[in-house]
Amino acid sequence: MTVTLGEIVARSRRRLTESGIADAAREARLLIGGLLEIDATAFITGEGRILSADDASRVDDAIRRRTDREPIFRILGRRPFLRLVLELSPETLEPRPDTELLVERLVPVARETVARQGRCRVLDLGTGTGAILLALADMVPGVSGIGTDIARGALETAARNADLNGVADRVTFLESDWFSRIDSRFDVIVSNPPYIAAPVIETLADEVRRFDPRRALDGGADGLDAYRSIAAGAREHLEKDGTLALEIGFDQRHSVSALMEAEGFLFEDALRDLGGNDRVLVFSAGPKR
Ligand SMILES: C[S@@+](CC[C@H](N)C(=O)[O-])C[C@H]1O[C@@H](n2cnc3c(N)ncnc32)[C@H](O)[C@@H]1O
Known part of the structure; x- marks a missing residue:
């Protein structure tokens, strides 16, 4: 019929x-x-x-x-993110509009860095689809960098997205447990790490709980495990006038700031999402300790 x-x-x-x-x-x-x-x-x-x-x-x-309850963009296999279209796979989080805020906050930082020194090196920890690094590379021609993840399938998707979006010559993707395989310094370190407290995951909407990979959500018992690892390793991988920018859960502003400040980072700025929740924290390297 x-x-x-x-x-x-x-x-x-x-x-x-x-x-x-x-x-x-x-x-x-x-x-x-x-x-x-x-x-x-x-x-x-x-x-x-x-x-x-x-x-x-x-x-x-x-x-x-x-x-x-499978989300629309998972069914379609791809979703828009700023000026990009990103392929998704079972091992990648579906990038969220909140993360576009984080990228937009970093665009002027990257432009100023390029204007000052001709290039801006970015490290995107837990890159997933590559969303953050690829969008920055797309919006700022002098950006190059590395995206890391522990999920091999995510890294394959990120590399394909780099090709599809025409920035593959300026980015590389590396399997690394946070900083474990990183041995250089960057002008910008950025991350949208897993930040949901493990007990909360069971209460999330089906669309998230059943379709986003657990590794992309699970921040350990209190949701802060990834921030602890990032705080511990960021100083020796950030240039002295570099910027550290993190996406956070709605109630993590004070706990994440405390972790970063304990390592000597200086709080610069906090951004709220469209729902009015704290969503992005920005720090500078601060004086050498
Ligand atoms: C919330 S997702 C963010 C993905 C992407 N950056 C975005 O914003 O759409 C967190 C990512 O961190 C990765 N991840 C989890 N544990 C990690 C670890 N120990 N080292 C590196 N990446 C990790 C996950 O596989 C996932 O891709």
Whole structure:
């Protein structure tokens, strides 16, 4: 039996609503648009278009996955991040809009560094899809650097994303437990590490708990394990006038600041996300100790 675009949009929206998805109309359009490469205008002008049996079954399968709580961009296999499109894989966190804030805060830092010394070397710890390093390299031509992760699958995805986004000549990806395989200094050290306290993970939405990799979420008993490792290693890998920038959980501003300040870093700045929560902390290297 044939189905038109308009009919499959209506059917998809209904199935999403029935399964309790809040913004079913938007999600149906995003999923169908992404799968069939249909833009907003084509949704309006192409309502009567008859879908091939293959396209219709791809849409139905995607909607079924969404009713099982798989996030839209995981189903599509890629998501936008600032000016990039990033592929996702089972070993990568899906990058969040909050992390775009962190990148945007670092763009002027990187530009000033390039203006001063011709280049800016960035270390992105726990790089996942490569989102932070790749976006900085994309937005600031003098940026080069290393992205690390302990998840080999994530590093493979990050390297593919570097190729896809045209910055592969300025970045490398390295399997490393935080600083363990890093032996040089950087102008910027940045990280969005796992920061959820382990007992809290079970309470997270299905979309996060079941589909983001545990290693990308689990910050240990109090959520601060990664920050402790970063605090311990950052000084010997940061240039003397360098910047350390961290994404944090909504209630971690004081605990993470205390960890960094205990290692001699100077607090510079805190940024809030769109929900008004503390989300990004920026430190400078501070005087040599
Ligand atoms: C919250 S995710 C962030 C991913 C990416 N930077 C982003 O912002 O979308 C944290 C990342 O840290 C990595 N990770 C966890 N433990 C690590 C460790 N000991 N050393 C290096 N990376 C680690 C995870 O595999 C994951 O990719």
